[in-house]
Amino acid sequence: MMAALRCVIHRDLLLAVRRSSDVLTVLLFFVIVASLFPLGVGPDPALLRAIAPGVIWVAALLASMLALNRMFASDHADGTLEQMLLGATPLGMTVAAKVLAHWLVSGLPLVLISPVLALQFDFPQESLWTLTLSLALGTPALSLIGAIGAALTLGLRGAGALLSLLVLPLYAPVLIIGAGAAEAAVSGLGGQAQLLLLGALLVFAGAFAPWAAAVALRISSE
Amino acid sequence: MRVNWFKYSSPQTFFPLAGKLAFWFGALAFLACAAGLYIGFFRAPTDAQQGEAYRIIFIHVPAAWMSMFLYIVMAFWAGLGLAFNTRLSGMMASALAPTGALFTFLALWTGSLWGKPTWGTWWVWDARLTSELILLFLYFGFMALQAAIDDPRRADKAGAVLALVGVVNIPIIYFSVKWWNTLHQGASVSLTRAPTMAATMLAGMIVMALGFWFYSIALALMRARCIMLERERASEWAVEYARGSA
Amino acid sequence: MEKKTGIPSLEAVDLHCVRGERKLFGALNFTLRGGEMLRIGGANGSGKTSLLRIACGLLEPTSGEVRWGGENIRRLQEEFWRQLVYIGHANAIKDDLTAAENLNVACSLTGIGAQPGRVGEALRRLGLAGCENLPARVLSQGQRRRTALARLALSEAVPLWILDEPFAALDAAAVEHVQNLIAEHVSRGAAVILTTHLEAGIAATLRIDLEAS
Numbered sequence: 001m002m003a004a005l006r007c008v009i010h011r012d013l014l015l016a017v018r019r020s021s022d023v024l025t026v027l028l029f030f031v032i033v034a035s036l037f038p039l040g041v042g043p044d045p046a047l048l049r050a051i052a053p054g055v056i057w058v059a060a061l062l063a064s065m066l067a068l069n070r071m072f073a074s075d076h077a078d079g080t081l082e083q084m085l086l087g088a089t090p091l092g093m094t095v096a097a098k099v100l101a102h103w104l105v106s107g108l109p110l111v112l113i114s115p116v117l118a119l120q121f122d123f124p125q126e127s128l129w130t131l132t133l134s135l136a137l138g139t140p141a142l143s144l145i146g147a148i149g150a151a152l153t154l155g156l157r158g159a160g161a162l163l164s165l166l167v168l169p170l171y172a173p174v175l176i177i178g179a180g181a182a183e184a185a186v187s188g189l190g191g192q193a194q195l196l197l198l199g200a201l202l203v204f205a206g207a208f209a210p211w212a213a214a215v216a217l218r219i220s221s222e
Numbered sequence: 223m224r225v226n227w228f229k230y231s232s233p234q235t236f237f238p239l240a241g242k243l244a245f246w247f248g249a250l251a252f253l254a255c256a257a258g259l260y261i262g263f264f265r266a267p268t269d270a271q272q273g274e275a276y277r278i279i280f281i282h283v284p285a286a287w288m289s290m291f292l293y294i295v296m297a298f299w300a301g302l303g304l305a306f307n308t309r310l311s312g313m314m315a316s317a318l319a320p321t322g323a324l325f326t327f328l329a330l331w332t333g334s335l336w337g338k339p340t341w342g343t344w345w346v347w348d349a350r351l352t353s354e355l356i357l358l359f360l361y362f363g364f365m366a367l368q369a370a371i372d373d374p375r376r377a378d379k380a381g382a383v384l385a386l387v388g389v390v391n392i393p394i395i396y397f398s399v400k401w402w403n404t405l406h407q408g409a410s411v412s413l414t415r416a417p418t419m420a421a422t423m424l425a426g427m428i429v430m431a432l433g434f435w436f437y438s439i440a441l442a443l444m445r446a447r448c449i450m451l452e453r454e455r456a457s458e459w460a461v462e463y464a465r466g467s468a
Numbered sequence: 469m470e471k472k473t474g475i476p477s478l479e480a481v482d483l484h485c486v487r488g489e490r491k492l493f494g495a496l497n498f499t500l501r502g503g504e505m506l507r508i509g510g511a512n513g514s515g516k517t518s519l520l521r522i523a524c525g526l527l528e529p530t531s532g533e534v535r536w537g538g539e540n541i542r543r544l545q546e547e548f549w550r551q552l553v554y555i556g557h558a559n560a561i562k563d564d565l566t567a568a569e570n571l572n573v574a575c576s577l578t579g580i581g582a583q584p585g586r587v588g589e590a591l592r593r594l595g596l597a598g599c600e601n602l603p604a605r606v607l608s609q610g611q612r613r614r615t616a617l618a619r620l621a622l623s624e625a626v627p628l629w630i631l632d633e634p635f636a637a638l639d640a641a642a643v644e645h646v647q648n649l650i651a652e653h654v655s656r657g658a659a660v661i662l663t664t665h666l667e668a669g670i671a672a673t674l675r676i677d678l679e680a681s
Binding site for chain 1: 399
């Protein structure tokens with residue numbers, strides 16, 4: 001079974017590398033959205049410092065959501081998904097492997113570039129680590145929850161907009177706690193509690209979301 | 223809903239029963255709501271802090287209760303349909319969604335109307351209103367997903383997965399919003415009533431809640447009848463019914 | 469090669485299928501044992517693909533069940549799928565992977581250990597020598613179909629093959645290759661279900677014809 005899962009991850013990473021424009025677009029979206037906020041609210045450093053955690057988190061969330069279409073759509077279109085449904089490994093595990101590969105390609109780059117964006121908002125350097133860690137824990141949770149939405153909307157007209165409507169309410173807790181962690185770090189309270197909560201959410205999502213997404217995939221492929 | 227679970231589990235037998243039940247629950251709903259409104263507007267004492275404006279609580283709180291309750295009931299029927307592959311359960315879930323969304327909207331609207339005289343703004347980001355807003359999005363998501371899927375069986379099953387995921391998330395959403403609210407604004411901005419409440423006020427809210435509950439049942443049954451007719455329109459009993467009422 | 473004795477039988481019990489508004493077929497029964505081939509015929513739109521997908525477990529029938537070795541396949545899940553190779557209309561080929569990589573992935577997913585040497589051999593057997601390291605994007609329709617079918621050359625140990633129009637988009641030589649693969653598999657004591665407009669090359673033990681509605 002591990003061999004099959006490694007094969008799935010390897011395959012998805014290989015495909016992402018060979019079609020890297022998809023990946024880079026998502027990263028650029030993150031950067032652009034975060035940069036739009038100062039244009040909207042004005043360059044006052046105090047204001048930007050205050051909204052920085054929220055802005056970066058919302059931008060990461062939107063970028064992560066944008067990337068969800070890539071998760072199952074192309075496999076569904078060329079019939080590869082059907083073969084995964086008939087695979088020798090439990091579908092939940094295959095989905096978990098795909099989500100991991102998806103996050104490595106669409107989520108991890110966001111995490112890595114977030115400190116740079118945060119500095120644009122004059123984010124205090126001591127708190128950068130908490131912000132990055134909150135995104136490192138939060139973006140996989142977002143990918144896992146998003147996988148359920150992506151699986152439910154496979155092949156539907158207007159799947160992109162519908163996916164946002166389904167998934168954004170479910171993202172709310174992760175956003176609240178993640179941004180809360182960064183803010184707590186900035187205000188000196190320390191974000192450990194929130195980070196632990198985020199970790200708990202991630203574990204919860206990791207345990208249940210792949211299984212729910214697997215059920216949704218079977219329903220969508222009927 | 224009755225003692226013999228499987229006797230009424232086919233649309234054909236449930237259809238006439240649903241019609242009769244809808245009528246009686248509708249009548250009960252009218253009576254209960256009238257009683258509740260009477261208590262709320264004429265019997266309950268004037269509030270010391272908020273004067274007469276607080277009376278909107280008699281609609282706001284029961285509506286909020288119903289919005290939560292209906293989502294759980296909807297998820298229950300949807301889950302039942304997913305587990306046992308019964309057509310009727312899925313239809314009940316789809317029938318409940320619009321009423322649930324209506325009550326959520328009503329809770330939001332009355333909350334906004336309450337906020338204006340009390341706090342001076344049309345919208346207040348307190349825990350309950352924010353949770354209700356997210357709940358409204360969950361309802362809309364469910365309805366939009368079902369509307370986007372042509373095949374009714376796939377629509378039922380997909381909606382069921384979404385409703386179940388939503389139901390699991392609702393406590394998480396509620397607590398994280400509550401925590402977010404206390405962190406940012408403290409306990410000062412809140413539409414939650416003080417813990418001590420006159421007995422008449424509580425009675426009024428409960429009677430209204432019952433009224434709303436009967437109304438929901440009546441509406442859901444009526445909507446379920448429409449869904450049954452639409453989905454089973456090829457079957458004999460539906461054709462008979464259409465011919466009979468023509 | 470020794471004949472495999474006693475592979476579980478595939479039974480369809482009282483299958484009904486309603487898709488959207490149309491009833492495709494009802495009260496369908498068959499039993500397929502080792503060494504037999506089932507050929508499903510019928511006009512376009514008569515439900516052949518739906519029947520195959522029900523037999524695989526991808527689609528749930530409106531009523532009735534499919535059993536493998538006496539047990540409902542929906543309960544068996546991976547246990548059943550480990551003993552199944554399904555090649556549908558779609559080739560399940562990724563454009564950005566080479567033919568060899570595609571075949572490797574396909575085998576890994578269904579639990580067939582893909583020995584590297586055999587992958588090349590399977591592709592050559594289907595007339596794809598020289599195409600192993602070309603991305604599937606540049607292959608022709610027929611070559612892509614053959615890449616998908618090359619899985620069969622590596623699946624001798626899999627007792628049940630379900631094939632949807634395996635000969636579509638193939639030239640005469642390729643059709644013969646695939647017919648040989650199927651014939652060999654049946655003679656090994658395995659079971660094959662297929663739909664096709666052409667002759668299957670070997671006599672079908674069972675035949676079901678679905679009527680177009």
